[in-house]
Amino acid sequence: MSLGDWIGQSENLVFLAVGVVMLAAGFWVVTSRNLVHAVLMLVVALAGSAALFLLLGAEFVAWTVVLVYIGAVVVLFLFGLMITRAPLRRDPLPLDHRRRWPAALVAVAVFATLAYATTAFFGWEQGEAVERSLTGDLGELLFRRFVIPFEAVSFVLLAALIGGIVLARKDPRE
Amino acid sequence: MTLNQFLILGSLLFSLGVYGVLVRRNAVAVLLSIELMLAAVNINLVAFGSLLGDTMHTGHIFALFVITVAAAEVGIGLAIVILIFRNRSSVNVDELDLMKW
Numbered sequence: 001m002s003l004g005d006w007i008g009q010s011e012n013l014v015f016l017a018v019g020v021v022m023l024a025a026g027f028w029v030v031t032s033r034n035l036v037h038a039v040l041m042l043v044v045a046l047a048g049s050a051a052l053f054l055l056l057g058a059e060f061v062a063w064t065v066v067l068v069y070i071g072a073v074v075v076l077f078l079f080g081l082m083i084t085r086a087p088l089r090r091d092p093l094p095l096d097h098r099r100r101w102p103a104a105l106v107a108v109a110v111f112a113t114l115a116y117a118t119t120a121f122f123g124w125e126q127g128e129a130v131e132r133s134l135t136g137d138l139g140e141l142l143f144r145r146f147v148i149p150f151e152a153v154s155f156v157l158l159a160a161l162i163g164g165i166v167l168a169r170k171d172p173r174e
Numbered sequence: 175m176t177l178n179q180f181l182i183l184g185s186l187l188f189s190l191g192v193y194g195v196l197v198r199r200n201a202v203a204v205l206l207s208i209e210l211m212l213a214a215v216n217i218n219l220v221a222f223g224s225l226l227g228d229t230m231h232t233g234h235i236f237a238l239f240v241i242t243v244a245a246a247e248v249g250i251g252l253a254i255v256i257l258i259f260r261n262r263s264s265v266n267v268d269e270l271d272l273m274k275w
Contacts, residue, residue: 006176009175011175012175012179015175015179019179019183022183022187023183023186023187023190026186026187026190026191026210027190029190029194029206029207029210030190030191030193030194030197030198030207030210035200035202035203035206038203038206039206042206042209042210045187045210045213046209046213049213049216049217052180052183052217052220053216053220053237055175056175056180056220056221056223056224056225057224058220058223058224058231058234058237060234060238061216061220061234061237061238061241064238064241065216065241068241068242068245069209069213069241069244072245073209073244073245073248076248076249076252077202077205077206077248077252079252080202080205080252080255080256081202083256083259084201084202084255084256084259084265085259096197096198096199097196097197097198097199097268099197100197102196103193103196103197104193106192106193106196107189107190107192107193107196108189110185110188110189110192111185111186111188111189114184114185114188114189115181115182115185115186118181118184118185118218119178119181119182122177122181122222122226129227130175130224130225131223131224131225131227131228131229131231132224133223133224133231133234137231138231138234138235138238141230141231141235142235142238145230146235149239153239153242153243154242156242156243156246157242157245157246159246160245160246160247160249160250161246161249163249163250163253164249164250164252164253165253167250167253167254167256167257168252168253168256168257
Protein backbone atom coordinates (compact mmCIF):
# COMPACT_ATOMS: atom_id res chain seq x y z
CA MET A 1 0.00 0.00 0.00
CA SER A 2 1.46 3.35 -1.02
CA LEU A 3 1.47 6.42 1.14
CA GLY A 4 -1.22 8.07 -0.98
CA ASP A 5 -3.59 5.14 -0.48
CA TRP A 6 -2.83 5.16 3.22
CA ILE A 7 -3.59 8.87 3.60
CA GLY A 8 -6.70 8.42 1.46
CA GLN A 9 -8.48 6.38 4.13
CA SER A 10 -10.32 8.67 6.48
CA GLU A 11 -9.60 6.59 9.58
CA ASN A 12 -5.88 6.96 8.93
CA LEU A 13 -6.29 10.72 8.94
CA VAL A 14 -7.98 10.44 12.33
CA PHE A 15 -5.13 8.19 13.48
CA LEU A 16 -2.55 10.71 12.27
CA ALA A 17 -4.22 13.64 14.02
CA VAL A 18 -4.68 11.73 17.29
CA GLY A 19 -1.15 10.34 17.12
CA VAL A 20 0.44 13.76 16.62
CA VAL A 21 -1.56 15.18 19.54
CA MET A 22 -0.56 12.21 21.72
CA LEU A 23 3.13 12.57 20.91
CA ALA A 24 3.09 16.32 21.55
CA ALA A 25 1.32 15.76 24.87
CA GLY A 26 3.75 12.98 25.80
CA PHE A 27 6.70 15.22 25.00
CA TRP A 28 5.18 17.90 27.20
CA VAL A 29 4.73 15.37 30.03
CA VAL A 30 8.43 14.51 30.09
CA THR A 31 9.80 18.04 29.52
CA SER A 32 7.45 20.46 31.27
CA ARG A 33 8.89 22.55 34.09
CA ASN A 34 5.51 22.71 35.82
CA LEU A 35 4.43 19.32 37.11
CA VAL A 36 0.73 20.19 37.23
CA HIS A 37 0.90 20.97 33.52
CA ALA A 38 2.64 17.63 33.02
CA VAL A 39 -0.24 15.81 34.72
CA LEU A 40 -2.82 17.69 32.65
CA MET A 41 -0.92 16.82 29.48
CA LEU A 42 -0.98 13.18 30.57
CA VAL A 43 -4.78 13.52 30.48
CA VAL A 44 -4.53 14.60 26.83
CA ALA A 45 -2.24 11.68 25.97
CA LEU A 46 -4.54 9.17 27.68
CA ALA A 47 -7.62 10.64 26.01
CA GLY A 48 -5.80 10.18 22.70
CA SER A 49 -5.19 6.53 23.52
CA ALA A 50 -8.90 6.14 24.34
CA ALA A 51 -9.73 7.65 20.93
CA LEU A 52 -7.40 5.15 19.26
CA PHE A 53 -9.12 2.30 21.11
CA LEU A 54 -12.49 3.51 19.81
CA LEU A 55 -10.95 3.59 16.33
CA LEU A 56 -9.84 -0.01 16.84
CA GLY A 57 -13.32 -1.08 17.94
CA ALA A 58 -12.41 -1.69 21.58
CA GLU A 59 -15.12 0.40 23.16
CA PHE A 60 -15.03 -1.17 26.62
CA VAL A 61 -11.26 -0.71 26.93
CA ALA A 62 -11.61 2.90 25.78
CA TRP A 63 -14.20 3.77 28.41
CA THR A 64 -12.23 1.91 31.06
CA VAL A 65 -9.24 4.11 30.23
CA VAL A 66 -11.41 7.20 30.57
CA LEU A 67 -12.88 6.08 33.89
CA VAL A 68 -9.84 4.55 35.57
CA TYR A 69 -7.01 6.65 34.19
CA ILE A 70 -8.49 10.05 33.53
CA GLY A 71 -11.00 9.78 36.34
CA ALA A 72 -9.04 8.18 39.15
CA VAL A 73 -5.32 7.91 38.48
CA VAL A 74 -4.88 11.52 37.41
CA VAL A 75 -6.71 12.76 40.51
CA LEU A 76 -4.39 10.56 42.57
CA PHE A 77 -1.40 12.16 40.85
CA LEU A 78 -2.69 15.66 41.56
CA PHE A 79 -3.13 14.73 45.23
CA GLY A 80 0.39 13.31 45.25
CA LEU A 81 1.76 16.57 43.85
CA MET A 82 -0.21 18.56 46.39
CA ILE A 83 1.01 16.50 49.36
CA THR A 84 4.66 16.39 48.30
CA ARG A 85 4.79 20.13 47.53
CA ALA A 86 5.83 19.73 43.92
CA PRO A 87 8.00 22.42 42.35
CA LEU A 88 5.86 24.82 40.35
CA ARG A 89 8.60 26.62 38.44
CA ARG A 90 9.84 28.36 41.61
CA ASP A 91 12.10 25.56 42.73
CA PRO A 92 15.77 26.61 42.73
CA LEU A 93 16.83 23.09 41.75
CA PRO A 94 15.96 22.10 38.19
CA LEU A 95 13.37 19.42 37.65
CA ASP A 96 15.56 17.46 35.26
CA HIS A 97 19.01 16.02 35.53
CA ARG A 98 21.80 17.81 33.78
CA ARG A 99 22.68 14.78 31.70
CA ARG A 100 19.86 14.93 29.18
CA TRP A 101 21.74 13.71 26.13
CA PRO A 102 22.65 10.22 27.38
CA ALA A 103 19.00 9.76 28.38
CA ALA A 104 17.84 10.91 24.95
CA LEU A 105 20.32 8.51 23.37
CA VAL A 106 18.96 5.62 25.43
CA ALA A 107 15.39 6.61 24.49
CA VAL A 108 16.25 6.66 20.78
CA ALA A 109 17.93 3.26 21.10
CA VAL A 110 14.85 1.87 22.87
CA PHE A 111 12.63 3.25 20.10
CA ALA A 112 14.77 1.74 17.35
CA THR A 113 14.87 -1.66 19.03
CA LEU A 114 11.17 -1.77 19.84
CA ALA A 115 10.02 -0.46 16.48
CA TYR A 116 12.26 -2.88 14.61
CA ALA A 117 11.37 -5.88 16.75
CA THR A 118 7.60 -5.38 16.79
CA THR A 119 7.20 -4.43 13.13
CA ALA A 120 9.54 -7.18 11.95
CA PHE A 121 7.76 -9.89 13.90
CA PHE A 122 4.14 -8.79 13.67
CA GLY A 123 3.94 -6.15 10.96
CA TRP A 124 3.66 -8.66 8.14
CA GLU A 125 0.22 -9.68 9.37
CA GLN A 126 -1.56 -6.82 7.68
CA GLY A 127 -4.90 -6.98 9.39
CA GLU A 128 -7.23 -4.87 7.30
CA ALA A 129 -10.55 -5.62 8.95
CA VAL A 130 -10.93 -4.33 12.47
CA GLU A 131 -12.24 -7.04 14.78
CA ARG A 132 -14.67 -5.23 17.05
CA SER A 133 -15.15 -6.37 20.62
CA LEU A 134 -18.56 -5.78 22.08
CA THR A 135 -18.75 -5.17 25.79
CA GLY A 136 -20.95 -8.22 26.31
CA ASP A 137 -18.46 -10.46 24.51
CA LEU A 138 -15.62 -9.15 26.66
CA GLY A 139 -17.64 -9.79 29.81
CA GLU A 140 -18.38 -13.33 28.68
CA LEU A 141 -14.69 -13.92 27.99
CA LEU A 142 -13.59 -12.40 31.29
CA PHE A 143 -15.88 -14.59 33.33
CA ARG A 144 -15.41 -17.81 31.37
CA ARG A 145 -12.08 -18.18 29.67
CA PHE A 146 -10.07 -15.64 31.69
CA VAL A 147 -11.73 -16.04 35.06
CA ILE A 148 -8.60 -17.17 36.94
CA PRO A 149 -6.42 -14.27 35.72
CA PHE A 150 -9.36 -11.99 36.51
CA GLU A 151 -9.54 -13.24 40.09
CA ALA A 152 -5.75 -13.03 40.41
CA VAL A 153 -5.69 -9.43 39.22
CA SER A 154 -8.52 -8.49 41.57
CA PHE A 155 -6.47 -9.99 44.41
CA VAL A 156 -3.49 -7.88 43.31
CA LEU A 157 -5.70 -4.79 43.43
CA LEU A 158 -6.92 -5.67 46.92
CA ALA A 159 -3.36 -6.24 48.13
CA ALA A 160 -2.28 -2.92 46.63
CA LEU A 161 -5.20 -1.15 48.31
CA ILE A 162 -4.32 -2.54 51.74
CA GLY A 163 -0.62 -1.96 51.14
CA GLY A 164 -1.25 1.66 50.15
CA ILE A 165 -3.22 2.30 53.32
CA VAL A 166 -0.60 0.61 55.51
CA LEU A 167 2.25 2.51 53.88
CA ALA A 168 0.69 5.95 53.85
CA ARG A 169 -0.83 6.14 57.33
CA LYS A 170 1.13 7.43 60.26
CA ASP A 171 2.66 4.90 62.61
CA PRO A 172 0.47 4.95 65.76
CA ARG A 173 3.44 4.13 68.02
CA GLU A 174 5.14 7.42 67.24
CA MET B 175 -5.46 0.60 9.04
CA THR B 176 -2.32 -1.44 9.27
CA LEU B 177 -0.74 -2.88 12.37
CA ASN B 178 2.57 -1.11 11.75
CA GLN B 179 1.26 2.38 12.39
CA PHE B 180 0.11 1.43 15.89
CA LEU B 181 3.37 -0.39 16.63
CA ILE B 182 5.43 2.67 15.62
CA LEU B 183 3.26 5.03 17.68
CA GLY B 184 3.52 2.70 20.65
CA SER B 185 7.30 2.56 20.34
CA LEU B 186 7.53 6.37 20.13
CA LEU B 187 5.39 6.86 23.24
CA PHE B 188 7.31 4.17 25.11
CA SER B 189 10.65 5.81 24.32
CA LEU B 190 9.28 9.17 25.48
CA GLY B 191 8.39 7.46 28.76
CA VAL B 192 11.90 5.96 29.00
CA TYR B 193 13.38 9.42 28.50
CA GLY B 194 11.15 10.83 31.26
CA VAL B 195 12.05 8.05 33.70
CA LEU B 196 15.75 8.63 33.11
CA VAL B 197 15.78 12.41 33.18
CA ARG B 198 13.25 13.46 35.83
CA ARG B 199 14.37 14.11 39.39
CA ASN B 200 10.95 14.34 41.03
CA ALA B 201 9.58 10.90 41.95
CA VAL B 202 5.99 11.84 40.99
CA ALA B 203 7.23 12.86 37.54
CA VAL B 204 8.96 9.48 37.21
CA LEU B 205 5.64 7.78 37.98
CA LEU B 206 3.96 9.98 35.34
CA SER B 207 6.47 8.79 32.75
CA ILE B 208 5.78 5.19 33.74
CA GLU B 209 2.09 5.82 33.04
CA LEU B 210 3.07 7.01 29.58
CA MET B 211 4.95 3.76 28.98
CA LEU B 212 1.96 1.70 30.14
CA ALA B 213 -0.33 3.63 27.78
CA ALA B 214 2.05 2.75 24.93
CA VAL B 215 1.87 -0.93 25.90
CA ASN B 216 -1.93 -0.73 25.91
CA ILE B 217 -1.95 0.70 22.39
CA ASN B 218 0.13 -2.24 21.18
CA LEU B 219 -2.07 -4.78 22.96
CA VAL B 220 -5.35 -3.37 21.66
CA ALA B 221 -3.94 -3.15 18.14
CA PHE B 222 -2.92 -6.81 18.34
CA GLY B 223 -6.35 -7.77 19.64
CA SER B 224 -8.16 -5.88 16.89
CA LEU B 225 -6.02 -6.38 13.82
CA LEU B 226 -4.57 -9.88 14.08
CA GLY B 227 -7.93 -11.53 13.48
CA ASP B 228 -8.21 -12.83 17.02
CA THR B 229 -11.83 -13.72 17.71
CA MET B 230 -11.17 -14.08 21.45
CA HIS B 231 -9.90 -10.48 21.82
CA THR B 232 -7.04 -11.59 24.06
CA GLY B 233 -5.31 -8.26 23.46
CA HIS B 234 -8.31 -6.30 24.75
CA ILE B 235 -8.55 -8.48 27.85
CA PHE B 236 -4.86 -8.04 28.59
CA ALA B 237 -5.15 -4.28 28.11
CA LEU B 238 -7.79 -4.36 30.86
CA PHE B 239 -5.39 -6.31 33.09
CA VAL B 240 -2.62 -3.80 32.37
CA ILE B 241 -4.95 -0.95 33.36
CA THR B 242 -5.77 -2.70 36.64
CA VAL B 243 -2.14 -3.37 37.49
CA ALA B 244 -1.27 0.23 36.57
CA ALA B 245 -3.89 1.50 39.00
CA ALA B 246 -2.42 -0.70 41.74
CA GLU B 247 1.07 0.48 40.86
CA VAL B 248 0.10 4.15 41.10
CA GLY B 249 -1.54 3.59 44.48
CA ILE B 250 1.49 1.84 45.96
CA GLY B 251 3.96 4.16 44.24
CA LEU B 252 2.34 7.34 45.52
CA ALA B 253 2.06 5.85 49.01
CA ILE B 254 5.80 5.16 48.98
CA VAL B 255 6.50 8.67 47.65
CA ILE B 256 4.41 10.22 50.42
CA LEU B 257 6.21 8.08 53.00
CA ILE B 258 9.60 9.19 51.66
CA PHE B 259 8.46 12.81 51.67
CA ARG B 260 7.39 12.47 55.29
CA ASN B 261 10.76 11.07 56.32
CA ARG B 262 13.13 13.09 54.12
CA SER B 263 10.96 16.13 53.16
CA SER B 264 12.14 15.72 49.58
CA VAL B 265 11.08 13.48 46.71
CA ASN B 266 14.08 14.02 44.45
CA VAL B 267 15.22 10.59 43.38
CA ASP B 268 18.91 11.52 43.26
CA GLU B 269 18.88 12.50 46.92
CA LEU B 270 17.53 9.13 48.02
CA ASP B 271 20.56 7.12 49.10
CA LEU B 272 19.09 5.37 52.13
CA MET B 273 19.94 1.91 50.82
CA LYS B 274 23.39 2.84 49.54
CA TRP B 275 26.48 2.50 51.70
